[in-house]
Amino acid sequence: MAFVTGRLGRPLRSSLLQVVQLHLSRTMGASQEDFENAMNQVKLLKKDPGNEVKLKLYALYKQATEGPCSIPKPGVFDFVNKAKWDAWNALGSLPKETARQNYVDLVSSLSSPSESSSHVEPGTDQKTPGSEDVVVTSEDGITKIMFNRPAQKNAITTQMYREIILALEAASKDNSTITVITGNGDYYSSGNDLTNFTKIPPGGIEEVAKSGAVLLREFVDCFIDFPKPLIAVVNGPAVGIPVTLLGLFDAVYASDRATFHTPFSHLGQTAEGCSSYTFPKIMGPAKATEMLIFGKKLTAREACAQGLVTEVFPESTFQKEVWARLKAYAKLPPNAMKISKELIRSNEKEKLHAINAEECTILQGRWLSDECMNAIVNFLSRKAKL
Numbered sequence: 001m002a003f004v005t006g007r008l009g010r011p012l013r014s015s016l017l018q019v020v021q022l023h024l025s026r027t028m029g030a031s032q033e034d035f036e037n038a039m040n041q042v043k044l045l046k047k048d049p050g051n052e053v054k055l056k057l058y059a060l061y062k063q064a065t066e067g068p069c070s071i072p073k074p075g076v077f078d079f080v081n082k083a084k085w086d087a088w089n090a091l092g093s094l095p096k097e098t099a100r101q102n103y104v105d106l107v108s109s110l111s112s113p114s115e116s117s118s119h120v121e122p123g124t125d126q127k128t129p130g131s132e133d134v135v136v137t138s139e140d141g142i143t144k145i146m147f148n149r150p151a152q153k154n155a156i157t158t159q160m161y162r163e164i165i166l167a168l169e170a171a172s173k174d175n176s177t178i179t180v181i182t183g184n185g186d187y188y189s190s191g192n193d194l195t196n197f198t199k200i201p202p203g204g205i206e207e208v209a210k211s212g213a214v215l216l217r218e219f220v221d222c223f224i225d226f227p228k229p230l231i232a233v234v235n236g237p238a239v240g241i242p243v244t245l246l247g248l249f250d251a252v253y254a255s256d257r258a259t260f261h262t263p264f265s266h267l268g269q270t271a272e273g274c275s276s277y278t279f280p281k282i283m284g285p286a287k288a289t290e291m292l293i294f295g296k297k298l299t300a301r302e303a304c305a306q307g308l309v310t311e312v313f314p315e316s317t318f319q320k321e322v323w324a325r326l327k328a329y330a331k332l333p334p335n336a337m338k339i340s341k342e343l344i345r346s347n348e349k350e351k352l353h354a355i356n357a358e359e360c361t362i363l364q365g366r367w368l369s370d371e372c373m374n375a376i377v378n379f380l381s382r383k384a385k386l
């Protein structure tokens with residue numbers, strides 16, 4: 001840890017790079033060969049991935065091969081080309097290498113049934129085969145999206161953010177009535193996988209920060225816009241983004257073993273998931289400050305007293321009680337529930353999108369700060385037993 005002290009800046013960046021060398025096994029960006037393989041895989045997809053995904057693939061392909069969209073915008077009645085142009089243009093100045101990597105990741109999440117989190121047939125009772133990092137099942141009117149990296153405390157990789165986006169998009173349209181997010185193992189989730197920051201593309205750390213902010217914004221937007229009742233079944237401790245997102249859920253059921261921790265200042269980071277707005281609204285600014293600025297960890301009962309958690313259950317009966325209750329809720333008329341959710345949430349949506357955008361812009365800058373790099377180097381050094 002010698003290299004994390006003193007005045008930072010360039011030396012710290014090179015320290016981060018040194019630590020990153022220890023984590024490089026999974027960190028190389030997609031090669032041209034990976035990209036070409038992915039293009040071939042797309043042609044072999046057994047199922048039509050749907051228009052939204054096809055537009056994403058088109059946009060990423062164009063960005064990866066031609067760079068930012070610079071062709072004239074098609075006319076309003078040229079619906080197909082306008083949708084393609086919009087999708088490409090929305091990628092802004094995303095670097096070619098990142099687009100290539102995102103394309104490869106997206107195809108890999110689609111191409112094998114055991115890999116995709118979002119390919120549960122709508123309305124069917126089935127489990128996604130295989131043991132992947134995000135597992136989606138749909139049963140008894142409930143679509144369950146489960147973090148599934150128990151050995152890493154369900155830390156969320158960039159691939160998982162993308163899979164959850166796809167899973168939420170699919171769940172919003174499937175036949176289920178309610179959607180649940182939960183974790184496998186002893187943790188709900190330990191938040192952003194801090195090794196996400198070690199995948200340094202040719203554009204450097206600036207590019208990591210930029211593409212991270214784009215991904216985070218898209219991820220949180222999906223929660224803001226999710227149309228059905230969204231329930232968190234918090235089976236254990238939660239750190240970082242899985243905590244902040246709770247303000248966008250419709251109900252939060254927690255085991256009495258769960259804890260809620262947002263150590264952003266310790267990490268040189270700032271609030272996300274719209275928590276800079278939802279937390280003060282839910283618990284008042286003073287309690288929100290203790291969590292979001294001072295990193296105070298709450299027990300499940302404290303979080304319930306603050307209004308962040310709906311109800312706490314003893315660990316011994318948690319799963320049984322919560323799922324029995326959710327199965328009963330899932331039998332309620334789906335349209336009435338969706339309309340009521342719309343009534344409760346719609347007047348906040350625009351504001352939440354603006355807050356999300358602002359939080360992501362601020363975080364993009366934070367990720368480049370010495371404070372943040374220092375914290376990540378510290379974590380990686382401990383992990384690498386330096």
Ligand SMILES: CCCCCC/C=C/C(=O)SCCNC(=O)CCNC(=O)[C@H](O)C(C)(C)COP(=O)(O)OP(=O)(O)OC[C@H]1O[C@@H](n2cnc3c(N)ncnc32)[C@H](O)[C@@H]1OP(=O)(O)O
Pocket residue numbers: 151152153155156158161190191192193194195196211212213215216239240241242267272383
């Ligand atoms: C696209 C980018 C979007 C970014 C969004 C912004 C999000 C911000 C956040 O979420 S901030 C929160 C980040 N999370 C953390 O800071 C938690 C870090 N982890 C820990 O502090 C601890 O691991 C712990 C308290 C969660 C658990 O401690 P312990 O019980 O002692 O277990 P281990 O530390 O041994 O963990 C087991 C194993 O898991 C790995 N791991 C756990 N959490 C993370 C993580 N967040 N990122 C990466 N890896 C994690 C840990 O390193 C161990 O791995 P190993 O066995 O050493 O290989």
